[in-house]
Amino acid sequence: xxDESILVVENLKKYYELRGSxxxxxxxxxxxxxxxxxxxxxxxxKGEIFxxxxxxxxxKTTTGKIIVRLLEPTSGSVLYKPSAEARKVLESYGYVEEYxxxxxxxxxxxxxxxxxxxxxxxxxxxxxxNPRMRIRDIxxxxxxxxxxxxxxxxxxxxxxxxxxxxxxxxxxxxxxxxPHMLSGGQxxxxxxxxxxxxxxxxxxxxxxxxxxxxxxxxxILQLMLDIxxxxxxxxxxxxxxxxxxxxMCDRIAVMYLGKIVESGEITKVINNPVHPYTRALIEAVPxxxxxNRLSLRKVDIIGEIPSAVNIPPGCRFHPRCPFAMDVCRRExxxxxxxxxGHYTSCWLYHKK
Amino acid sequence: xxxxxxxxxxxxxxxxxxxxxxxAALTLLSSLIVLSIVSAxxxxxxxxxxxxxxxxxxxxxxxxxxxxxxxFGYSCAPHYEADLRGFRxxxxxxxxxxxxxxxxxxxxxxxxxxxxxxxxxxxxSLVGVQSFRIVLNxxxxxxxxxxxxxxxxxxxxxxxxxxxxxxxxxxxxxxAGTLITLYPQLLSVANLNDIAMNYPxxxxxxxxxxxxxxxxxxxxxxxxxxxxxVPHIVTAADVNNIVNAFRDSQDFRVAVxxxxxxxxxTDYRGRDxxxxxxxxxxxxxxxxxxxxxxxxxxxxxxxxxxxYYGGAIDESIQRFIDVxxxxxxxxxxxxxxxxxxxxxxANPYKPIxxxxxxxxxxVVFGWGGLAIVVxxxxxxxxxxxxxxxxxxxxxxNWWIMVKHIIPQLLPYIAAQMVYSAPSAxxxxxxxxxxxxxxxxxxxxxxxxxxxxxxxxxxxxxxxPPGIAISVTSLTFVLLGLSLERAVEPRLRRx
Numbered sequence: 001x002x003d004e005s006i007l008v009v010e011n012l013k014k015y016y017e018l019r020g021s022x023x024x025x026x027x028x029x030x031x032x033x034x035x036x037x038x039x040x041x042x043x044x045x046k047g048e049i050f051x052x053x054x055x056x057x058x059x060k061t062t063t064g065k066i067i068v069r070l071l072e073p074t075s076g077s078v079l080y081k082p083s084a085e086a087r088k089v090l091e092s093y094g095y096v097e098e099y100x101x102x103x104x105x106x107x108x109x110x111x112x113x114x115x116x117x118x119x120x121x122x123x124x125x126x127x128x129x130n131p132r133m134r135i136r137d138i139x140x141x142x143x144x145x146x147x148x149x150x151x152x153x154x155x156x157x158x159x160x161x162x163x164x165x166x167x168x169x170x171x172x173x174x175x176x177x178x179p180h181m182l183s184g185g186q187x188x189x190x191x192x193x194x195x196x197x198x199x200x201x202x203x204x205x206x207x208x209x210x211x212x213x214x215x216x217x218x219x220i221l222q223l224m225l226d227i228x229x230x231x232x233x234x235x236x237x238x239x240x241x242x243x244x245x246x247x248m249c250d251r252i253a254v255m256y257l258g259k260i261v262e263s264g265e266i267t268k269v270i271n272n273p274v275h276p277y278t279r280a281l282i283e284a285v286p287x288x289x290x291x292n293r294l295s296l297r298k299v300d301i302i303g304e305i306p307s308a309v310n311i312p313p314g315c316r317f318h319p320r321c322p323f324a325m326d327v328c329r330r331e332x333x334x335x336x337x338x339x340x341g342h343y344t345s346c347w348l349y350h351k352k
Numbered sequence: 353x354x355x356x357x358x359x360x361x362x363x364x365x366x367x368x369x370x371x372x373x374x375x376a377a378l379t380l381l382s383s384l385i386v387l388s389i390v391s392a393x394x395x396x397x398x399x400x401x402x403x404x405x406x407x408x409x410x411x412x413x414x415x416x417x418x419x420x421x422x423x424f425g426y427s428c429a430p431h432y433e434a435d436l437r438g439f440r441x442x443x444x445x446x447x448x449x450x451x452x453x454x455x456x457x458x459x460x461x462x463x464x465x466x467x468x469x470x471x472x473x474x475x476x477s478l479v480g481v482q483s484f485r486i487v488l489n490x491x492x493x494x495x496x497x498x499x500x501x502x503x504x505x506x507x508x509x510x511x512x513x514x515x516x517x518x519x520x521x522x523x524x525x526x527x528a529g530t531l532i533t534l535y536p537q538l539l540s541v542a543n544l545n546d547i548a549m550n551y552p553x554x555x556x557x558x559x560x561x562x563x564x565x566x567x568x569x570x571x572x573x574x575x576x577x578x579x580x581x582v583p584h585i586v587t588a589a590d591v592n593n594i595v596n597a598f599r600d601s602q603d604f605r606v607a608v609x610x611x612x613x614x615x616x617x618t619d620y621r622g623r624d625x626x627x628x629x630x631x632x633x634x635x636x637x638x639x640x641x642x643x644x645x646x647x648x649x650x651x652x653x654x655x656x657x658x659x660y661y662g663g664a665i666d667e668s669i670q671r672f673i674d675v676x677x678x679x680x681x682x683x684x685x686x687x688x689x690x691x692x693x694x695x696x697x698a699n700p701y702k703p704i705x706x707x708x709x710x711x712x713x714x715v716v717f718g719w720g721g722l723a724i725v726v727x728x729x730x731x732x733x734x735x736x737x738x739x740x741x742x743x744x745x746x747x748x749n750w751w752i753m754v755k756h757i758i759p760q761l762l763p764y765i766a767a768q769m770v771y772s773a774p775s776a777x778x779x780x781x782x783x784x785x786x787x788x789x790x791x792x793x794x795x796x797x798x799x800x801x802x803x804x805x806x807x808x809x810x811x812x813x814x815x816p817p818g819i820a821i822s823v824t825s826l827t828f829v830l831l832g833l834s835l836e837r838a839v840e841p842r843l844r845r846x
Contacts, residue, residue, distance in 0.1 A: 068744050108748075115746040128737040132759050141755070142745035194741065 005043040005081065006201060006234055007067065008099065012040050012076035014062050018309065034309050036062040038258035039076070044202065049228065049235040051245040051266070053281070054255035055305050060238045063255075064204040066103065067236060068120040069111075073103040082117055083201050089113045116146055119195035123207040125187035129179040135190055136175035139163070142198050162193040165230075166223060185216035192223065196231075204236045209244060221248055242285050246270050251341075254278045257316045258308060260335075264342030275344045276321050277301065315347065323348055367838035374834030380827040388634040395631055400703055403623065403793050410519035411470040411607040412622030417812045419612045427463035429556075429567070431610030432456075436576070437599055445586050448482070450594050454576040458608045460493075461569050465553045467609040469502060471520040471576075475602030478513040478594065482581040486520065488606070489577075490555070493570025496534055498555065501527055511583070524548035531555065541565060552609075576606055617812035619798070620805035625813060628793035629820055635707075635794050636777050636824060643711050643718070643776035648769040651719035652761065655726025656753055660734055670727070673720040681717050682786075688713055689788040706790035707780075714779060722768055726761060733760050763836050770832035774825030781821060795821050 014037040023029040037059040044050045052060040065071045067078060079099035082090055090100065093110050102114055122128035129138055139159040142148075149155035156175070163171035166189040179187055188208060195203050205224065209217040221244065227233060239245050245252055246266055253263035254277065262275040273279045280301040301320045306312060312319050318328040325347060333345045368374035402408055413431055422428040434456050444451040460466065471486065478484060488502040502522040506513055528548035532538055538547060538554060541563055547554050558568040578598075582590050598604060616626035658669040692709050696702040733739065734757065742752050758765075781796025785803055795817040802813040 065740075070740055070743055112746050115744065118744075120741070120744045122737045122741060124737055128741050130738040130742075130756055141742065141747070145746045145748075145751065191741075194745070198745070 004045050006046050007044040007081070007236075008077075008079040009043065009063075009067075010041050010077045010079070012037055012063065012066065012078060012103075013074045014059070014066060014071060015074045032309060034307075035258050035311055036308055037066070037073075038311070040253075040255070040258070040260050042253050042260065042263060044234050044236060045250075046201075047228065047232045047234055048250045049225075049237055049248050051237045051239060051249035051252040052255055053239055053242060053245050053252060055240060057257075057305055057308065058255040059258040059308070060255050061206055064120070064206050064236060064238050067202075068118050068204050069102055069115065070120075072105075076103070077101045078103040080114070080118070080202070082114070086113045086117055112146060116198045117200055118202045118204065119198055119200040121188075121191055121195050121203060121205040121208045124211045125184055125191050126179075126211070128191055129187055131179055134176050134178055135163075135182075138179070138190065139175075139194055139197055142194060146198060148198070158197060159193075162197045163190070165196060165227070166190070166193045168193065184212050185220060188212060188220055189223065192220075192227070196227065199231075200233065202234045202236065204238070206238045207240065208237075210239065210241065217244070218247075224248070242270070242281055254281065257305065257311060259316060259345070261317065261346070262342075262344040264339075268339065268342040272339075272342070274338055274342070274349055275317075275346050276323055276348075277317050278344075315345075364835070364838045368831075368834045371834045371837065373830045374838075377827055377830035377834055380823065381831060384633065384637065384824060384827060387630075388637050391630050392634045395634070399631060400792060401700055403628070404703070404791050406621055407517050407519055408472070408474075409618075409622040410521070411472045411605065411609065412618055412624065413467050413609050413611055413613045414618060414622045415620055415807070415810060415813075416467075416611055416613040416618045416622075417810075418615055418617045418626075420615075421612055421617075421812070426612065428612035429460060429462040429464045429466045429610045430458075430608075431466075431613050432458045432608040434606055436604045436606060437601060443591065443595075445591065448582050448585055450580045450582070450586055450591055452578040452595075452598070454574075454578075454606075456574040456576065456606065458572040458574060459570070460556060460567060460572060462567060462611075464611050465556050465567050467611060468552045469522055469555075469606075469608055471502065471504075471606045472518070473515050473520070473601065473604050474517045476513075476515045476597060476604065477601075478508070478580065478597050480511055480582065480590070480593065481508050481513060482511075482583050483507045484513050485577075485579040485581075487577040487579070488522075489575045491573040491575070492556075493568055493572065494558065498527075498530060498534060500530065501555065522551060524551050527551050527555070535559075572608075574606065574608070616816050617810075619801055619813055623793075625798060625816060628798050629795065629816055632793050632795050632798070632817075633820070635792060636780075636820070639707070639711060639780050639794070640773035640777045640824065640828065643714055644769045644773040646715045647718040647772055647776075648722060648765055650715065651722030651768075652726055652758075652765055654719060655723035656730055656757060656761075658723065659727035659730025660749065660753060660757065666727070669723065673723055676717055676720050679717070681713075684717070685710065685713055685783060685788060686786075689790075703791040707792055707794075710780070710783060710788065710790065711776070714776060718772070725764070729761055729764065730757055733757050766835045767832045770828045770835060773828040774821075777821060777824060 013035070016034040016036060017031045018034055019025050019031050021029065024031050040063065042050065052063060054060050062071065066073050078101060080102045081099050090110060090113065093107065095110065100114065102118070106114065136156065136159055139162060140155050143155045143158060149158055159175065160171040163169070163174060168174050168186055168189050174182070174186070179190070182190065192208075208224070209220050212220060224235065225248070228235065237245070237248050249266045251264065252266050252269050253260045254269070254275065255261070256277050262269060262273065262278045269278065270282065273282050301322065303320050306319065314330050315321070315328040315333050318324040321328065327347050333347045333350060335343055335345045336349060337343050338349050368378060396402065411433065417426055419428065436454055439454055442453040444453060469488070471488070484506045486502065486504040487500055489497055489499050490501050491497040502520060504520050506515075525544075525548045528544050528551060531547055531551070531554050532544065537559055541559065542554070553565055556567055556572070557565040560566045580594050614624045614626050616624070616629060618624055654669050658666045688709055689706065692702075692706045696705050699705065739752055739756055742756055747755070777795070780794060781799055784790075784794065784796035784800035787800075789797065789800060791797070798817040799814065802810060806813050
């Protein structure tokens with residue numbers, strides 16, 4: 001698996017310094033930290049769809065933003081395996097290793113090459129497209145920045161092809177429109193086209209359908225699957241919706257308060273959830289059969305997700321866990337493999 | 353790129369034009385610009401020094417309403433001016449003297465008296481002469497000739513006479529004496545001093561009953577004798593020489609100063625207000641547009657950098673604005689104006705330097721508010737998802753600012769720029785009125801003069817500059833209203 005991984009995240013941390021009190025502002029007292037992401041590791045294979053699921057505030061979007069290099073990690077590494085094309089440019093700058101740590105800073109030209117490789121689809125298609133730009137300007141922007149296409153006509157050709165690929169057809173009818181003249185689904189298609197025009201290897205999709213009408217979600221998801229098939233792109237798919245995750249993903253990682261609590265192949269995790277939190281999430285998926293709607297939940301988690309500033313000691317899920325034991329309050333559980341390709345960090349499954 | 357820019361400008365123009373306020377604004381603005389270009393081309397190079405020099409205005413009526421005021425029942429004594437350089441004269445030669453005799457007529461037909469009589473000579477140089485004498489005799493409609501109303505004598509030094517600029521008026525005491533000799537009954541209504549003080553009244557008036565002087569209407573014949581003495585018997589060469597000297601002088605004219613003048617009247621020095629309004633237009637536009645553009649650009653740049661980069665840059669810019677904002681502008685302006693006045697008092701470019709310094713001060717103290725607003729707008733815009741999207745696409749900070757943030761700020765900036773143009777014009781006018789005078793014929797300057805030297809009944813001195821300022825301000829406000837629509841696509845009609 002490791003050989004074909006295009007992204008390996010190791011012990012990734014993102015802390016935000018909080019200088020709340022006067023002494024902290026003066027630097028007389030050590031600052032408190034908001035631990036948005038607190039040591040997560042995973043890998044994404046070529047052509048794979050890897051899901052990050054969890055409640056809001058669990059750090060999944062932060063992880064995504066670190067991978068597309070909008071944020072710099074506090075520690076840990078994000079190793080990315082560049083495409084052959086990018087490899088050449090990187091070698092000319094002296095980066096000869098197979099993997100590049102994209103969590104670090106690079107000179108402008110190297111930076112550009114790396115950015116081209118990893119693109120992002122944002123959650124809200126209403127705010128991720130500049131309301132003042134026409135569709136052609138929005139799609140042309142990355143092309144101009146990266147110097148793709150000799151002239152306007154050639155860039156227009158690339159834009160038209162990208163729009164056709166995301167099924168916004170006929171393109172010439174849409175390129176001169178402003179985003180507010182498009183429906184939500186069309187906008188998200190345009191956002192996907194923007195990610196695609198740079199021919200990336202990896203796309204981070206941050207809840208790409210959560211803002212869309214339920215009726216058009218499947219179309220967008222299917223479009224993303226089609227693109228994966230035709231271009232062999234890998235996705236990191238961030239969602240809070242396990243139904244969407246089970247439709248899309250090859251592998252899944254469940255995050256809770258900045259840590260991965262369970263990960264594995266999607267069928268194994270969905271059909272046999274082991275961590276109490278995962279089980280609660282799966283239980284929370286609405287029951288499609290109305291006659292079952294009153295059946296009691298098997299697992300009931302208590303309360304709200306705690307603040308990432310005051311992370312509970314021991315297992316960070318223990319205040320809400322119905323199975324909490326003494327050891328949970330004292331020590332953090334290790335990440336263990338409970339079956340092939342299925343991992344969790346829970347004391348319940350720890351063989352003593 | 354050029355094509356796109358042209359298309360953009362065309363789109364804005366047609367969008368502005370499609371609104372009625374935009375039509376009015378563009379019409380007004382284009383006529384203002386055309387007028388100011390015409391005025392800038394016609395502006396004499398030494399206009400500012402001429403404007404501030406009392407001499408050239410000595411032959412014009414003072415505090416006079418416009419000529420068309422006569423249609424509204426204003427009694428106007430006509431203003432008569434004759435350029436003697438091209439005028440017919442009778443040449444007389446006797447002994448060592450050459451005399452040029454000009455005969456002019458002045459038709460008084462009014463209920464008011466003329467303001468006086470004056471002769472103006474500019475740039476006259478006579479070589480090889482002994483003396484130069486002027487005598488003006490006036491024959492009144494009643495047939496009485498008042499001799500030597502105005503006399504002037506200058507003797508040559510080293511055989512030559514050079515006059516750069518001179519305005520001659522009658523000697524009032526002498527004239528009063530002459531008048532009393534001719535009309536002893538005048539003493540029943542006035543004494544010698546009164547007559548000397550108001551000589552035009554008695555020169556152009558007649559006693560209608562025992563106590564009232566009213567204008568004597570009819571034709572006045574003005575006989576102007578210019579007598580030049582040469583050191584020897586006059587030769588043909590001398591005559592030629594003298595005639596040529598007068599023809600080549602810069603100005604040589606006689607005037608019976610009326611009480612109405614020009615298109616827009618005159619001020620306390622006899623300066624033509626219409627002229628000042630006309631030549632003040634490019635200055636007003638320059639003040640307005642120049643200050644607005646500079647203030648807006650500095651404010652935009654400072655606010656943008658402050659909001660976008662944050663941190664220490666933000667903190668230092670914002671604290672600098674706080675410091676600027678806590679300095680009172682008016683005392684600083686007065687101080688600076690006094691300092692400039694002292695430093696450049698003798699410099700002929702003092703008015704321009706002073707105006708530029710005042711505008712510079714307005715700009716320096718004017719960008720802070722805009723920068724604060726731009727900063728806060730930038731802060732909210734830069735957290736938008738499409739900015740992150742642009743970053744993911746590889747956009748540089750510069751790219752994001754130019755392509756994403758500035759276009760968002762444009763409606764506000766455009767409105768701000770357009771609205772601050774009239775405010776600069778108004779501030780300049782306000783400062784003039786407060787006594788920070790630079791001496792340029794600006795509209796504010798005219799109003800300030802009206803306040804100091806004028807009178808509330810001098811409407812021609814107050815309304816035209818006021819209306820000019822209002823119309824210019826209105827132009828910019830209308831333009832701002834319609835531009836807002838044009839640069840904000842969401843307000844645009846689909």
